[in-house]
Amino acid sequence: MDFPRRRLFRMLLIFAASSGVLLTLYSSVGQRSQEPGAPARSITSPRAFEPKAPNAENRKPQRQLCQHRLSLAIHKDHHFRGLFDLSTPVLLWSGLFTQELWNNLSHYKVPYGWQGLSHEAIMSTLRLLKNPESAELFGPSKPLSCIRCAVVGNGGILNGSRQGQKIDAHDYVFRLNGAVIKGFEHDVGTKTSFYGFTVNTMKNSLISYSSLGFTSVPQGQDLRYIFIPSSIREYLMLRSAILGVPVPEGPDKGDRPHTYFGPETSASKFKLLHPDFIRYLTERFLKSKLMNTRYRDMYMPTTGALMLLTALHTCDQVSAYGFITSNYQQYSDHYFEREKKPVIFYANHDLTLEAALWRSLHNAGILQLYQR
Ligand SMILES: *[C@@H]1O[C@H](CO)[C@@H](O)[C@H](O)[C@H]1NC(C)=O
Numbered sequence: 166m167d168f169p170r171r172r173l174f175r176m177l178l179i180f181a182a183s184s185g186v187l188l189t190l191y192s193s194v195g196q197r198s199q200e201p202g203a204p205a206r207s208i209t210s211p212r213a214f215e216p217k218a219p220n221a222e223n224r225k226p227q228r229q230l231c232q233h234r235l236s237l238a239i240h241k242d243h244h245f246r247g248l249f250d251l252s253t254p255v256l257l258w259s260g261l262f263t264q265e266l267w268n269n270l271s272h273y274k275v276p277y278g279w280q281g282l283s284h285e286a287i288m289s290t291l292r293l294l295k296n297p298e299s300a301e302l303f304g305p306s307k308p309l310s311c312i313r314c315a316v317v318g319n320g321g322i323l324n325g326s327r328q329g330q331k332i333d334a335h336d337y338v339f340r341l342n343g344a345v346i347k348g349f350e351h352d353v354g355t356k357t358s359f360y361g362f363t364v365n366t367m368k369n370s371l372i373s374y375s376s377l378g379f380t381s382v383p384q385g386q387d388l389r390y391i392f393i394p395s396s397i398r399e400y401l402m403l404r405s406a407i408l409g410v411p412v413p414e415g416p417d418k419g420d421r422p423h424t425y426f427g428p429e430t431s432a433s434k435f436k437l438l439h440p441d442f443i444r445y446l447t448e449r450f451l452k453s454k455l456m457n458t459r460y461r462d463m464y465m466p467t468t469g470a471l472m473l474l475t476a477l478h479t480c481d482q483v484s485a486y487g488f489i490t491s492n493y494q495q496y497s498d499h500y501f502e503r504e505k506k507p508v509i510f511y512a513n514h515d516l517t518l519e520a521a522l523w524r525s526l527h528n529a530g531i532l533q534l535y536q537r
């Protein structure tokens with residue numbers, strides 16, 4: 166389904182007004198150079214596709230096996246079997262940084278590449294992600310038999326849903342952007358294992374939703390941050406966060422990362438999505454018709470979509486809460502709004518396509534989409 170032109174244009178204006186910085190960013194970089202349909206590159210660290218064997222040495226109480234193991238559901242589905250490549254590296258770290266990677270990614274603009282970005286800024290950031298744990302989302306304490314994840318979007322469907330306990334019962338909980346918790350514990354839970362964002366979406370959320378309760382980014386000892394590279398800003402913020410210094414240059418110059426992420430600065434606290442992974446996801450799962458229009462340079466999957474697809478490539482079983490459903494018109498844009506607001510279809514995203522993807526992944530048994 167296509168957006169009516171006029172609506173798209175109106176949304177573009179709204180979008181332009183609300184996030185001028187991102188718009189400037191996207192219009193200032195060059196053309197995409199990737200051929201449509203080019204396969205995503207697979208570099209290293211293949212991930213087992215088959216169910217992992219339970220470890221006999223494991224002294225922890227045996228967890229129940231997966232009820233909805235997504236790799237099995239993918240295997241059974243003709244369409245999705247051809248799309249999923251679970252061996253694609255999800256995270257970027259220094260172990261994957263080579264001259265060849267630099268040469269290749271320099272051909273693609275952000276968020277799928279490094280065109281026009283400073284080699285020094287990127288290299289000095291990746292150098293800090295030097296432990297192999299930077300290549301993994303889950304630490305050594307992960308359950309061996311079945312990693313069960315909940316990804317919590319911010320959709321209005323969660324208002325009054327009473328899903329909090331169920332969400333918190335998952336091994337890992339992903340949240341993103343304006344993830345308001347206070348006052349909505351019964352509906353969205355309180356546990357946060359990962360918070361995903363671009364610097365632009367994080368700061369916009371703090372500005373736009375502070376009056377609705379989003380006054381700080383979730384923090385906590387066990388919480389990890391997932392940076393979605395969409396400009397040089399993520400690399401600069403990430404490096405400054407690990408070094409514990411103010412951001413030295415760019416639009417966030419002078420920002421103190423600990424005001425967002427708390428006092429802990431260890432590199433293991435921060436993860437960075439691989440640009441190749443974002444391109445692979447976009448080409449295979451969210452190849453929008455917008456990519457063939459003049460909005461092509463702005464188009465990007467939503468933060469929620471990138472987090473949900475990240476979970477689908479790292480967890481054994483995934484439930485999605487607060488993601489767009491076919492009856493979205495019954496609900497407010499976000500669960501934390503005081504009055505019902507219609508869902509905004511920004512011109513740089515394709516929510517219609519995302520809704521169709523979640524529905525078909527749910528129907529294929531690959532994820533469990535919360536609907537009501
Ligand atoms: C980058 O690498 C991928 C996978 O190896 C390849 O398909 C693509 O053509 C390369 N792009 C450039 C510009 O070299």
Ligand SMILES: *[C@@H]1O[C@H](CO)[C@@H](O)[C@H](O)[C@H]1NC(C)=O
Nearest residue numbers: 324325497502503504505506
């Ligand atoms: C949230 O749910 C409450 C109770 O069901 C309802 O009164 C309120 O209007 C809802 N808020 C929005 C923004 O839809």
